[in-house]
Amino acid sequence: MANKAKPHVLVLGGNFAGLGAAQEIRKYAGDSVDITLIDRKPYLLYVPNIPAEVFENRNPQRTMTMDILGPLDDDNVTFIQGDVKAIDVESRRVDYVPNERPGSAPTSLGYDYLVVALGNRLAFDRIEGFAEHGHTLTDTTYGEALRRYLHEDYKGGPVAIGSARFHQGDGANGLSPYPGGSIPSAEAACEGPPVEAMLACATWLSQQGMGGPEKITAFTPAAMIAEDAGEEVVNKLLEIASGMGFNYINKTQDIKRITADGIEFANGKSVEAELKIIFPDWVAHDFLRGLPISDSEGFVVTDLLMRNPKHPEVLAAGDVAAVTVPKLGAIGHQQTEIVGKQIAKDMGRISAGEADAPLQPVVYCIGDMGANKAFYIRSNSWYGGDYQILKMGHVPYLLKMQYKNLFYRSKGKMPPWGLDAAKLMVERLFVA
Numbered sequence: 001m002a003n004k005a006k007p008h009v010l011v012l013g014g015n016f017a018g019l020g021a022a023q024e025i026r027k028y029a030g031d032s033v034d035i036t037l038i039d040r041k042p043y044l045l046y047v048p049n050i051p052a053e054v055f056e057n058r059n060p061q062r063t064m065t066m067d068i069l070g071p072l073d074d075d076n077v078t079f080i081q082g083d084v085k086a087i088d089v090e091s092r093r094v095d096y097v098p099n100e101r102p103g104s105a106p107t108s109l110g111y112d113y114l115v116v117a118l119g120n121r122l123a124f125d126r127i128e129g130f131a132e133h134g135h136t137l138t139d140t141t142y143g144e145a146l147r148r149y150l151h152e153d154y155k156g157g158p159v160a161i162g163s164a165r166f167h168q169g170d171g172a173n174g175l176s177p178y179p180g181g182s183i184p185s186a187e188a189a190c191e192g193p194p195v196e197a198m199l200a201c202a203t204w205l206s207q208q209g210m211g212g213p214e215k216i217t218a219f220t221p222a223a224m225i226a227e228d229a230g231e232e233v234v235n236k237l238l239e240i241a242s243g244m245g246f247n248y249i250n251k252t253q254d255i256k257r258i259t260a261d262g263i264e265f266a267n268g269k270s271v272e273a274e275l276k277i278i279f280p281d282w283v284a285h286d287f288l289r290g291l292p293i294s295d296s297e298g299f300v301v302t303d304l305l306m307r308n309p310k311h312p313e314v315l316a317a318g319d320v321a322a323v324t325v326p327k328l329g330a331i332g333h334q335q336t337e338i339v340g341k342q343i344a345k346d347m348g349r350i351s352a353g354e355a356d357a358p359l360q361p362v363v364y365c366i367g368d369m370g371a372n373k374a375f376y377i378r379s380n381s382w383y384g385g386d387y388q389i390l391k392m393g394h395v396p397y398l399l400k401m402q403y404k405n406l407f408y409r410s411k412g413k414m415p416p417w418g419l420d421a422a423k424l425m426v427e428r429l430f431v432a
């Protein structure tokens, strides 16, 4: 447990952002701090490859988790398995309940620095009819249920794939990550996955001899699906998709209800579907709402150095941060390095010049399309940046699979050359 002589950094959450933040803090701050990490589970859920596992008929429960105890040990980070219940930023304490066995006594732990990396609630519980009639790909339990449904129950009827409305807070208003740019308002939390699911599902249908894109309707609450990828990229994607025969509905406003026969939308329209693959609202944890560090919807407010303006000893990374729009692991990954450097700066381990490079978010997304192909998007234009790149083919697919293998092998410590090499391979060498 924490050594009193050293500042104590408490990291909440141990998935991409939490594990990454703990590793980056150790990398830059060295032994100047004690680090404790709390998560309700001792493994990382490798969410991005769940769709590929499901459509390639592998049980994601067997392949999409990585132990975090070994990686945390390597960096001398104390792990506590527990449910975080409350944060008291004035007295710098966190309440949690150890959760390996029911009945554990509520406990609290103090900190000098707090890194909030708790992700969000994926609010399927707010979608009427989801439990009875919906499917999704957001975790391995739901992914395995969909895999079984496809292979055991699906009768070949129409498919609808899309998102519920995202309710973004006001916590990133006024931030300008690129000259003249902003953190935009999103109407869907993360639309790479629905685009991925529609392409992969079409390939799966044709492989089964059950049809193809014409059976699938993609829908979005926004004016344009996956608008974070940049207008040029989305227009290109939509042109390709409509050429293939996909159906498309935009401006649904929200999902009102899911029934056995289809989906009813808040704008009064509906779509018939046997299979409904849904991505919900990403909602802040209840205990974050109303805190001095939180925005109007409970997301943690930070500046572009990932520090809360009122409580600079509180930092955030990943989906929980108000500035993370859309909710993408790749953006969380960029933030963890900033978090590590900020704490190292306070410890006198690195200079302000080295530490204070503000976040410049980049949408970086590789989505499975089935048949060993994937699409690759690298874009910053939504935030006021100047590039938007779309590539499709076998090389991005190879990269998606290799990225996961490398992530597991390096225990989450992706070598810096990983992304650069990926960029070079996909954008210059192999894909037209």
Ligand SMILES: Cc1cc2nc3c(=O)[nH]c(=O)nc-3n(C[C@H](O)[C@H](O)[C@H](O)COP(=O)(O)OP(=O)(O)OC[C@H]3O[C@@H](n4cnc5c(N)ncnc54)[C@H](O)[C@@H]3O)c2cc1C
Pocket (backbone or CB within 6 Å): 012, 013, 014, 015, 016, 017, 018, 038, 039, 040, 041, 045, 047, 048, 049, 050, 051, 082, 083, 084, 085, 117, 118, 119, 120, 137, 138, 190, 192, 193, 285, 317, 318, 319, 320, 327, 328, 329, 330, 331, 332, 364, 365, 366, 367
């Ligand atoms: C199908 C799908 C595909 C995706 N593909 C991509 C992709 O290709 N590229 C990309 O960049 N992003 C992708 N994303 C988004 C990506 O998965 C998320 O952005 C990423 O997981 C966020 O990481 P995080 O660590 O911030 O939060 P999370 O992954 O949500 O982790 C939060 C952690 O906090 C823990 N936790 C939560 N509440 C508590 C509590 N009260 N007490 C204790 N512990 C708690 C959880 O157990 C978890 O370990 C995809 C998402 C989906 C759904």
